[in-house]
Amino acid sequence: MLSKVDGPVRLADRVAAVLAEEIESGRLSEGDKLPTEVELVKQLGVSRTVIREAVSRLRNAGLVEPRQGRGVFVLPRRTRPLDLETDAGATGTKAKVLQIVEVRSPMEGEAAHLAATRATASDLARMRKALDAIDAAVAAGGDGVAEDLAFHRSIAESTGNAIMVSTVRYLGEVSHAGIRITRANEARRGDFFEAVREEHHAILAAIEQRDPKAARAAARRHMEHAAARLLEAGPEFWDSAENLDVDLDTAP
Template sequence: MPISFTPIKAANSLADQVAQALEASIRQGQMQPGDRLPTELLLVAQFGVSRTVVREALSRLKSSGLVASRQGSGVFVQAPRAEPLDLEKGHAASQEAVIQIVEVRRALEAEVAELAAARRSTADLRRIRAGVKALAKAVADGKDGVAEDVALHRVIAQASGNPFLLSTLDYLSQVLAGATRITRANEARRQDFATAVTQEHARIVEAIEAGDPAAARAAATAHMNNAIDRIRQADPAFWRQDGERLAKVLLGGSR
């Protein structure tokens, strides 16, 4: 099904907005590596901007390695070339390594939640609520909920209104999703853990809905702190059976 875009509204940089919309479409999987982007004329019509703006936006995506021109064929999506994190090959997969990644999330998620509570729109709240429902359905259907968990945190990041924070989370997406896979695998083994995660998400969302930045920051920080505690409390059997294997994948080791 062809990708379509909505017109861009005037702002400081139209090219930035077009580039960000295209990049989001690529990173969210709506356009896959090898897919051809719509023609310049179609992008001009869909975004409601000039051809110069579209060309500048495409130039930025080419510089970042997300797209490449093929003579006479058009512009095509490329696989992102940047590695999320350059972790040392000798760094053993460990409980502590996963905790350190969650600590990175804690710094980002607390800021994101605070800004989202201050800036969220009605549309943002609608997307966040949909994200909560999608995660609950995934869990009810017996899925691990990793993709839905990551998606929920991403729509909260969108509500922050800070494209650089969102880009940072996207850049770290592989590592953050890997850490989420480990924490959720651990949490799925204990009903009290799973219940706590649901409640923590609810507190974050409630604070954002209430427009309470301080409460949102506190709730997001507590969620990450509790995730660390749950990893530390993981049954040794979990780490032997699942945790260490998943951590090795996360850290670039053997699968």
């Protein structure tokens, strides 16, 4: 029987840690079925939304596999992939988000560099459409996170490098909450929001101009400025950021 989960740390993180410990310790072994969602809600004393997010984290960490109509099963032990939401251990939200930006910076830079040399006319049109979708989402009252990710993914897709595409997609999935926090910070101030918009357009402009060096520089500058904007955020913002939960099942 699992103990109820409470405390100031994000509940989904705590639930994921409890379930991961059950797996790592061998109490749940390869092929075992996790308790049902209803059972986990009752045992852990949290909502179904929290359980679903926690299971999503375990899935992204390569520990479990949902099987349609059958439940969630423990996978064979193997080298675990990166999980940027939880691998930082006790590191606080601010530090984790900044680490995500550091990881994305060189990857986004190289993707933009390659896109500037390889993108087709249809690739450029898809990037432009993705960029316009960010403005449309924000104008409609959304946070633009999914659209932001789609824009960066469209750049990676235009490289023609399947490993690049998979890596950028994976980084987007496991750092979805971090990107949401970054955009929440940028939405606090009009100058931040406009700066982000200009940075995105600068990346696309360099790619359209077939200038790989400028495209790489623009993408990395965007990441560096994102980090700088996060560093400017005060304690009040980071206190509220702890509650910006996101269900990874909805990540694109």
